[in-house]
Amino acid sequence: MPFLELDALSKHYGPVKAVDDVSLSVEQGEFISLLGPSGCGKTTTLQMIAGFVDATAGRIRLQGRDITHAPANSRGLGIVFQSYALFPHMTVADNVAFGLEMQKVERAERARRVEQALALVHLDAHAGRYPRELSGGQRQRVALARAIVIRPPLLLLDEPLSNLDAKLREAMQFELRTIQQQVGTTTIMVTHDQAEAFSVSDRVVVMQSGRITQIDTPYEVYEHPASEFISRFVGKTNLLPPATDGGPQRHVRPEKLMLKPAGQGRADATIVDRFFLGSQWLYHLESPLGPMVVVQVNDGSPAHPPGTAVALDWDDAILRTLPEGGR
Amino acid sequence: MPRNGSFAILFNTLVVMFMLAPLVIVCLVAFTPENTLSLPGWTWSLRWFRKVFEHPDFVTSFINSLWLATVSASLAVGLAVPASLAITRGNFPGRQALEGLFLSPLVIPHLVLGVALLQMFARIGATGSFVWLALAHVVVITPYAMRLLIAAMTGYDRSVEHAALSLGASRLTVFRRITLPMILPGVSGGWLLCFINSFDEVTMSIFITAPSTITLPVKMYMYATESIDPMMAAVSALIVGLTAATALLLDRIYGLDRVLVGQR
Incomplete structure (x- = not known):
């Protein structure tokens, strides 16, 4: 009981x-x-x-x-x-x-x-x-x-x-x-x-x-x-296109996307803006997949200035699909 | 701290003097040894004060007035507390109308009320009844209590009562231990305003008092229409003194502006 x-x-x-x-x-x-x-x-x-x-x-x-x-x-x-x-x-x-x-x-x-x-x-x-x-x-x-x-x-x-x-x-x-x-x-x-x-x-x-x-x-x-x-109420999220035609859209949280040098990732992107949050950097990017948000730990290395061409990379295992009918 | 310019100080001084001068003069006249209304010279006398107390009807009407003001102020506040609770918290049809009804005596001339009540009292045989006189006073003074209480209850955080309820207090205990202490400035301020208004009421009371229920202001008015002597000044001085003492007490306990404006 x-x-x-x-x-x-x-x-x-x-x-x-x-x-x-x-x-x-x-x-x-x-x-x-x-x-x-x-x-x-x-x-x-x-x-x-x-x-x-x-x-x-x-x-x-x-x-x-x-x-x-x-x-x-x-x-x-x-x-x-x-x-x-x-x-x-x-x-x-x-x-x-x-x-x-x-x-x-x-x-x-x-x-x-x-x-x-x-x-x-x-x-x-x-x-x-x-x-x-x-x-x-x-x-x-x-x-x-x-x-x-x-x-x-x-x-x-x-x-x-x-x-x-x-x-x-x-x-x-x-x-x-x-x-x-x-x-x-x-x-x-x-x-x-x-x-x-x-x-x-x-x-x-x-x-x-x-x-x-x-x-x-x-x-x-x-x-x-x-x-x-x-998903959007409890955090930020990025939409990735379906793995197969007609499949469900995939989601990935900003901190799980990686920034790589241009040409070395799975999608090209350009840094539009960056925000300093103390322990983290928040980047707004433009890419062929649409606008993206990436959060990176501030590990002491210099941040990417706006306009930098970078590449987005991710591990397929951390992509999420939402249940059918989820609004 | 804002500083007043010399013009503002002069203006305010003049206003205060203009308002206080008649009171000061009437108090001074009360001490005259002469038989006419005149300022006392080098010799001051208490003879007119003694004269007041030699008139038992003045003393009786003073006690009538005190008693009437106490009873009607208490009744008015007893009525105004539940009424303003309902008006500020309730969400029922006619809430606005009820508030209007309770405040409406403010806009009705006491003269009109006096004439109307005189006729009504004569019809129902209430002439000379202290109870009906008190009820008539309740009608005209309740708005003053309502204004203060509504002000005290508006913006009052209901969750405080919810908190007391959740801690196991009965509704009666919540009212007694939580609600009432929180609106107490409004209650006591309202009571005092009602008391003063009832004590001071003359226009309506002239019509509806009988010899047995005559109030001090009515008695004074009747006396003054017949004879002008410094005894009136002595009575006035006594009332001024009493009022000043009450106001001082009120200010010491709550702060006059807070009581009269009903703000924390």
């Missing part, structure tokens, strides 16, 4: 199918990401699990118990909101203690667990502060501590890192994963950022127009996307 099971879950607003026939099984301790563009239904799905949105059809089962229409305050889930949703008139410690108070945990035990949770997110020194006195990253961690202190069976994260600047976001990604593994809570995170989904998740659930279009490990989603849409 799966730990959490979504069974043909749907949410319709009049004729609009915000979430349509979504089925998903989550094992205990798993970190799952719902990934997709805005409006794909990922947040509505999360809100149905949380109990803030009532499902039109389908079932939600948590540990075998049907919670589809249970009130939100009876589900006992830990939720981290995109806006953090801290209680502005309470101190950090009171914010974290609120859930325990609702569970009628006695005072001494409450204080001990609040301290523990704040230590876990490295905020023990800020217990007496108010949310307005904290930075964005600190607020985010208070929200996390408040959610996990009640020892929820399931942790729901709604775009938890989207309000942080890039550097902090990356640091928090790893911290989030570390904390999740320490406490072992089954986690579902909603995100539109594929890098975020890939770096922390055990499995990624790709959603599009209210439906699930792929469920796989991050590696599989990147290497074997189920559709061209997914």
Whole structure:
């Protein structure tokens, strides 16, 4: 029996199918990401699990118990909101203690667990502060501590890192994963950022127009996307002509194409533009096969200036074809 | 820090003086030892203040007014909190109409309301009833509470309430522990505005108060139409003092502009 099971879950607003026939099984301790563009239904799905949105059809089962229409305050889930949703008139410690108070945990035990949770997110020194006195990253961690202190069976994260600047976001990604593994809570995170989904998740659930279009490990989603849409959503891709007439089009990721001296590869190409990304160079090329994108590791050797004639080469084994009917 | 030019400072000084001068003068006149409305010279006297308290009907009407303002402000806020919650959050037909209805007393002249209510009270036998007087005040002061509360609730992040719900709080607990503290400046500011407006209301109250429910402003108006003596100045000075103390308190607790404008 799966730990959490979504069974043909749907949410319709009049004729609009915000979430349509979504089925998903989550094992205990798993970190799952719902990934997709805005409006794909990922947040509505999360809100149905949380109990803030009532499902039109389908079932939600948590540990075998049907919670589809249970009130939100009876589900006992830990939720981290995109806006953090801290209680502005309470101190950090009171914010974290609120859930325990609702569970009628006695005072001494409450204080001990609040301290523990704040230590876990490295905020023990800020217990007496108010949310307005904290930075964005600190607020985010208070929200996390408040959610996990009640020892929820399931942790729901709604775009938890989207309000942080890039550097902090990356640091928090790893911290989030570390904390999740320490406490072992089954986690579902909603995100539109594929890098975020890939770096922390055990499995990624790709959603599009209210439906699930792929469920796989991050590696599989990147290497074997189920559709061209997914392929382009999770990274850049180059189209190569079919191997045989009438065969499927082939795809290759930019970092898997090699640049060779002119005439020594499988297709001639000219560098149109180059972009320096620090650890990598990104090239835009023009070739008889069409426009191409190539990413090369910055190994210290000089980059090719625009206008350089080069050749493209690749290993046939890394070419991907998309499943029939993949959109 | 922006600096004002000398012209701006002069202009503002004149405006403030223009607005404050009558108040200052009435307060000074209150201390006159004479029998006419005149500024006190070298000798100041408290005789007119003593005179006020020798008039038991003034004291009664003052207590009437205080009591009336307290009751009607509380009723108005009790009505305005759920109404503005519904208006700012609900998505039901007639939401705009409801907001318009609640704010409409602002544009109806109190004189007209007074005449209309007088006739209605006479018909239903409510003349002299404190309850009906309070209800009439609730009608005219509720818009003030609504304005502040709607301002306080607009842009309020609902996910904070969702967070409390998800942590196991009941709906009542969410309101008591989360919603109410977050809109508290609007609630208390609204209450004070309502109180002041009710306490100060004279145009409508003239028509609908009876001897048993007469309010201080009405009493003062009636007294002043019959005789002009410095006792009116003493009563005014007392009200000015009370209002100033209230405003000072309000400013100390929340900041006056925040309370009156309803912004954080």
